[in-house]
Amino acid sequence: MKVYVTGRKGGTGKTMVALYLLIRLKIMGYRVDFKDLSDNGIAGTYLRNVGFRRDPKPHFIIYDIKPSAVDGSQDLTILVTELPFIKLEQWDWPTKKILVLNKATPFPDKFIRQLEEIKTLVPEFDSVVIVPFNGFLFNGELINEPALDRLSQIVAGKANDKLVLPFIEEVSRQIY
Amino acid sequence: MNTPSWTLDRRVEVIMDTTEASRVFDKLRSYKEVVLYPLPSTLKETLEVGGALRESGVRTSIEGSPFSIEPRIRREEMLNLPGVALVWDPRELTWNMDTKVKVEDALEPKEGQFVIGRDFPITDPRTGVLAYFLKKTTFVQFKYQKEVLSVGEVNGTIRDEEYLIRPNRWMTDMAVVKIKEAEKDQVTVNSRELFCRPLGSVFVPVNRKEMFDVLIGLRMRSSHFSLDCIKHLGEVR
Structure with missing residues (x-):
């Protein structure tokens, strides 16, 4: 399955989401390949530094891809942005599509107001995933984000949430 | 603490009429679902019992708020x-x-x-x-x-x-x-x-x-509330 991770606005976390997805899908036991077709090349450099090896027979190929390179051959498109920049984006691909709204405000009163706007976007996508502002991700550590764990499950066909909020009770790692 | 007002399928409703939070917690931690009702003067104890129960995986509600547990997100590194x-x-x-x-x-x-x-x-x-x-x-x-x-x-x-x-x-x-x-x-x-x-x-x-x-x-996140709770707060309809 070809998965394109894209978005027009820079700095919203496309590369981070693409890499997180790569890591989680591998942890879930899938064979995953990665292609960096972005302008910044950050993911490619990161993967070379950690010794990532290409997989010749992957279940998933994750592309970190700029919008102008999206060619319609993908099976799934993941649009990554932040809510204030959603107006800069287009999502008219004829594929399955997921919206990832990254760095959601940590202030509950503002978040609840923003949810009203997010609700209007939900019918436009197969899934909408809201990722909270997360200090681990901000510092480049690709761990401890249950909303992105759930995104990985959706991509793998193990979940089909229409809307994923930051508060997720059934964290997969939890054992009480 | 009053005797539980009713129990069904391991749910219990409790009027917090005591300040002995530890004793209440010990009695409630084995229930599946707990509803706490604070008196005006036992708010502190209710929040403590409610927090401890949620972090122990007991679905808890205070005064009619939606049930929830606290997601256990443990650090991978110290x-x-x-x-x-x-x-x-x-x-x-x-x-x-x-x-x-x-x-x-x-x-x-x-x-x-x-x-x-x-x-x-x-x-x-x-x-x-x-x-x-x-x-x-x-x-x-x-x-x-x-x-x-x-x-x-x-x-x-x-x-x-x-x-x-x-x-x-x-x-x-x-x-x-x-x-x-x-x-x-x-x-x-x-x-x-x-x-x-x-x-x-x-x-x-x-x-x-x-x-x-x-x-x-400190590498933390702020994940707000469950959707049920957001609806409960009356902001999203």
Whole structure:
């Protein structure tokens, strides 16, 4: 399955989401390949530094891809942005599509107001995933984000949430 | 604590008419679902029992708020805080912290260490770590209810702070409550916000910049409430 991770606005976390997805899908036991077709090349450099090896027979190929390179051959498109920049984006691909709204405000009163706007976007996508502002991700550590764990499950066909909020009770790692 | 008013399928409803929070917690921790009803004067104990139950995986509701547990998001790597020492004195049920967050023991504090329980005037490690990180010592503890509002006593000074925050026991996520009114020695918040995600009774007041400083510096997230709770708060219909 070809998965394109894209978005027009820079700095919203496309590369981070693409890499997180790569890591989680591998942890879930899938064979995953990665292609960096972005302008910044950050993911490619990161993967070379950690010794990532290409997989010749992957279940998933994750592309970190700029919008102008999206060619319609993908099976799934993941649009990554932040809510204030959603107006800069287009999502008219004829594929399955997921919206990832990254760095959601940590202030509950503002978040609840923003949810009203997010609700209007939900019918436009197969899934909408809201990722909270997360200090681990901000510092480049690709761990401890249950909303992105759930995104990985959706991509793998193990979940089909229409809307994923930051508060997720059934964290997969939890054992009480 | 009154005898449970009814039980069905391991659910129990409890009127919190006691201040013996530990005894209540011990009796309730084996239930599947617990509903707590505070008296105006037992708000602190209700928040402590509710927080401890949720962090133990018991689905808990306070005064009709939607049931929830606290997601267990544990750090994969140790958070070492060598500049912090703790006077171990767990007076409240939620005055604990996961072992993945390492602070020193304050029996023999090193010079220059920030001692939770001395430099921060209560022995709550979670808010103590925030206080150390933000270099402030003000805290708020909720004590009683006044109609639909909850009243917290301020120990210190409220300046430009707009929110109260309290971390979960894993120091990876937090409850955030907006301050409705702040006076000299007390703050009020909407009780429904406080009851949607109870994690204990002690909070640190923060302004917007301090909130981001905590999230980035201590590597935490702020995940708000469940959708049921957001609906309950009446903002999303």
